[in-house]
Amino acid sequence: MLARTDSRARALFLLLVAAVVAGGIGTRLAWWQVVERDRLAGMALAQLDQTESIPAARGDIIDATGELLATTVELQSIFATPPSVDDPASTAALLAPLLGWDVHDLQDTLASNDAWVWLKRRVDLHTSDQVRALHLPGIGLLPETKRVYPVQGVAPDTTLASQVLGFVNVDGIGQYGIESSDNALLAGLPGSVTALHDVAGRQIADSVFQLKAPVDGADLKLTIDAGLQHLLESAMWETYRRNYAKGVTGVVMDVNTGAVLALATFPSYDANGYAKLDPALFTNPAVSRQYEPGSVMKAFTIAAALDAGAITTREKFRDDNNLRLAGVRIQNADRYWYPNGHGRITAGDVLKLSNNVGAAKIGLTLGGQGLYQALRRFGFGEPTGIEIAGEAPGTVWNPDGPNGSGQLTTAQNSFGQGLSVTAMQLVAGYAAIGNGGRLVTPHVVAGWTTPDGTYHPTEQTEPERVMRQETANTVLHLLTDAVDFGIAQPASIPGYSVAGKTGTAQIAGPITERVRTGTDARGKAIFKKVTHYGYIRNWIDSSFISLLPASKPKIATLILIHRPAVWGLYQMAQRPDDLFRSLAPDILSYLAIPPDRKQPPDGQVARR
Amino acid sequence: MTGVSGILVALAAAAGLAFFYLSQSTHVAAIGYQISGLQAQLAELRAEQQQLTLQIGEARSPAVITRRAKRDLQLTELPAQSVTFAQRSTKQP
Numbered sequence: 250m251l252a253r254t255d256s257r258a259r260a261l262f263l264l265l266v267a268a269v270v271a272g273g274i275g276t277r278l279a280w281w282q283v284v285e286r287d288r289l290a291g292m293a294l295a296q297l298d299q300t301e302s303i304p305a306a307r308g309d310i311i312d313a314t315g316e317l318l319a320t321t322v323e324l325q326s327i328f329a330t331p332p333s334v335d336d337p338a339s340t341a342a343l344l345a346p347l348l349g350w351d352v353h354d355l356q357d358t359l360a361s362n363d364a365w366v367w368l369k370r371r372v373d374l375h376t377s378d379q380v381r382a383l384h385l386p387g388i389g390l391l392p393e394t395k396r397v398y399p400v401q402g403v404a405p406d407t408t409l410a411s412q413v414l415g416f417v418n419v420d421g422i423g424q425y426g427i428e429s430s431d432n433a434l435l436a437g438l439p440g441s442v443t444a445l446h447d448v449a450g451r452q453i454a455d456s457v458f459q460l461k462a463p464v465d466g467a468d469l470k471l472t473i474d475a476g477l478q479h480l481l482e483s484a485m486w487e488t489y490r491r492n493y494a495k496g497v498t499g500v501v502m503d504v505n506t507g508a509v510l511a512l513a514t515f516p517s518y519d520a521n522g523y524a525k526l527d528p529a530l531f532t533n534p535a536v537s538r539q540y541e542p543g544s545v546m547k548a549f550t551i552a553a554a555l556d557a558g559a560i561t562t563r564e565k566f567r568d569d570n571n572l573r574l575a576g577v578r579i580q581n582a583d584r585y586w587y588p589n590g591h592g593r594i595t596a597g598d599v600l601k602l603s604n605n606v607g608a609a610k611i612g613l614t615l616g617g618q619g620l621y622q623a624l625r626r627f628g629f630g631e632p633t634g635i636e637i638a639g640e641a642p643g644t645v646w647n648p649d650g651p652n653g654s655g656q657l658t659t660a661q662n663s664f665g666q667g668l669s670v671t672a673m674q675l676v677a678g679y680a681a682i683g684n685g686g687r688l689v690t691p692h693v694v695a696g697w698t699t700p701d702g703t704y705h706p707t708e709q710t711e712p713e714r715v716m717r718q719e720t721a722n723t724v725l726h727l728l729t730d731a732v733d734f735g736i737a738q739p740a741s742i743p744g745y746s747v748a749g750k751t752g753t754a755q756i757a758g759p760i761t762e763r764v765r766t767g768t769d770a771r772g773k774a775i776f777k778k779v780t781h782y783g784y785i786r787n788w789i790d791s792s793f794i795s796l797l798p799a800s801k802p803k804i805a806t807l808i809l810i811h812r813p814a815v816w817g818l819y820q821m822a823q824r825p826d827d828l829f830r831s832l833a834p835d836i837l838s839y840l841a842i843p844p845d846r847k848q849p850p851d852g853q854v855a856r857r
Numbered sequence: 858m859t860g861v862s863g864i865l866v867a868l869a870a871a872a873g874l875a876f877f878y879l880s881q882s883t884h885v886a887a888i889g890y891q892i893s894g895l896q897a898q899l900a901e902l903r904a905e906q907q908q909l910t911l912q913i914g915e916a917r918s919p920a921v922i923t924r925r926a927k928r929d930l931q932l933t934e935l936p937a938q939s940v941t942f943a944q945r946s947t948k949q950p
Contacts, residue, residue: 316914316917317910317911317913317914317917318914320907320910320911320914321907322904322907322908322911323900323903323904323907324904374904374905374908392900392904397911399911399912399914399915399918400914400915400917400918400919400920401915401918401920401921402920403920409918409919409920452889452893453886453889475918475919476919478919479919479920479923743938744938834936834937834938835937837937838937838940841942843942844942
């Protein structure tokens with residue numbers, strides 16, 4: 250039996266104990282609530298509030314008529330958290346056929362110790378719906394965007410104008426083409442939101458601390474017309490195959506504005522599946538490939554000489570098919586038929602005959618600096634400024650500079666050798682001849698529409714006058730005669746006047762040869778491989794450039810065939826001028842450009 | 858008695874206000890979840906709309922139209938020379 254105790258003392262003791270405990274708790278609470286308040290409140294908030302990025306919607310790309318060329322879609326990506334997968338075997342059996350996995354590989358992945366793994370990214374809607382409907386533990390879906398290019402190209406496994414458009418990589422950054430050069434405009438600016446989230450990760454209503462709204466990207470409208478692009482791609486793809494060419498380029502440009510209406514290049518690619526392809530396919534050769542253009546440059550030599558008053562159209566130059574400069578003999582392409590040249594010829598004859606010696610003599614009459622300055626003025630040696638990424642400047646050497654060879658450089662440049670240009674520079678230069686002497690800036694972006702619906706047309710710089718109008722008109726007339734009466738006659742089209750020029754240029758590169766260096770002790774010849782730089786046999790760039798209709802040009806076209814299979818004296822399956830003759834009527838018809846000549850009887854040329 | 862009843866009324870009023878606050882904040886949270894659900898639905902519909910836009914773009918491809926016209930409808934291309942341009946009359950009406 251327990252002994253009696255003093256109830257007052259016991260009560261006092263209990264009170265003291267309670268007071269100590271309460272005091273301890275109170276002190277601890279005060280510590281948390283007062284001293285540690287800010288830190289603990291911060292920690293609590295940090296567990297609840299999250300800052301999320303709000304991606305900006307990338308703008309679409311449409312053609313000149315409003316057809317969709319590039320857009321962004323939201324797709325679901327499938328992921329797994331293997332520790333949460335209940336039954337890897339049955340899950341793998343259900344998912345593998347949907348995601349294109351091997352069942353055993355998927356089962357191994359789902360049974361692994363990985364915390365989180367992608368199973369397939371950016372699957373189509375049908376597949377994501379099927380996966381979602383399975384309600385599999387440990388399998389989830391996350392939305393991701395994908396850039397898509399809906400318009401099929403002409404060639405198998407290509408999309409229309411892919412080397413103009415470029416593509417967007419997995420990080421959402423534009424690569425090559427317009428997607429790269431106008432990435433900032435298309436991509437917009439992402440925003441962010443900071444708000445409280447519940448345990449399920451859902452944002453709690455009315456808990457937003459900070460909101461930075463995203464700015465969506467602008468929609469780009471191109472000058473490219475998908476219908477015309479299809480027409481040009483069809484023709485270029487056909488000639489690419491027929492000629493077994495290394496590459497082809499076709500351009501149609503408005504001579505008055507510089508708007509590129511169609512730009513077709515092969516080999517091309519499918520921008521929806523770029524990841525598996527050779528990156529060499531991604532650059533656009535019309536702006537990035539520099540090459541020796543050959544005879545198409547003769548028009549610029551004559552324009553420069555006429556503009557400077559160095560020659561007249563009546564002045565004659567002696568062509569004896571034998572011009573020697575710095576130990577180099579300059580000859581004509583038709584030397585086998587005319588070994589002694591054509592005698593006294595005019596500037597017009599130079600274009601009609603595509604005469605090298607005559608062109609060289611005109612260039613030399615103008616003078617090295619005169620020709621060099623004129624070529625630079627016509628836009629050669631610097632990028633045109635077109636909005637396609639990767640544009641090359643081309644090279645024009647100053648004949649009196651460290652890389653020049655004086656008169657030899659001038660003579661060679663006069664007929665398009667010893668310098669390099671891009672296809673786009675050439676078309677822009679010819680457009681200047683066609684529009685009265687103004688150098689327009691080639692462009693493919695007509696304008697853009699901001700998310701508020703405002704359309705901003707691309708502002709073009711005022712075209713610079715690079716030759717007198719009289720000079721441009723004279724050269725245009727000479728180029729028309731070159732098609733009507735010269736070697737470019739296969740390019741003539743019934744009902745239309747055509748100003749144009751053919752060009753065939755050899756391609757230079759490293760050549761490895763076996764050279765005899767002596768004999769050994771037994772008298773046997775010793776050879777070694779020597780590599781030097783020179784023109785490679787049967788490697789050529791063949792082109793035809795035109796202004797249509799010649800009476801009042803509206804468009805400039807270029808057809809360039811790079812390294813076609815050739816035989817004999819540059820015979821090929823389909824010459825650029827032949828292709829032009831079949832293609833140009835379709836282009837003119839598509840653009841509703843009416844004939845400017847009466848339809849001639851077969852085999853005759855109708856005059857204006 | 859007056860003092861006690863006053864306290865009781867004040868307590869009842871405070872309890873009522875607290876209950877009202879709790880019910881309203883719960884309601885706001887519930888509405889918030891509804892909004893989240895609707896936003897998800899909107900996103901799904903947008904994704905479907907994007908897919909439809911994409912399909913329209915694909916169907917309008919010149920290559921697809923040309924192929925269908927030739928293969929399914931047995932149409933052939935007219936030569937460009939068959940196009941006739943109407944002459945604009947120079948006479949005043």
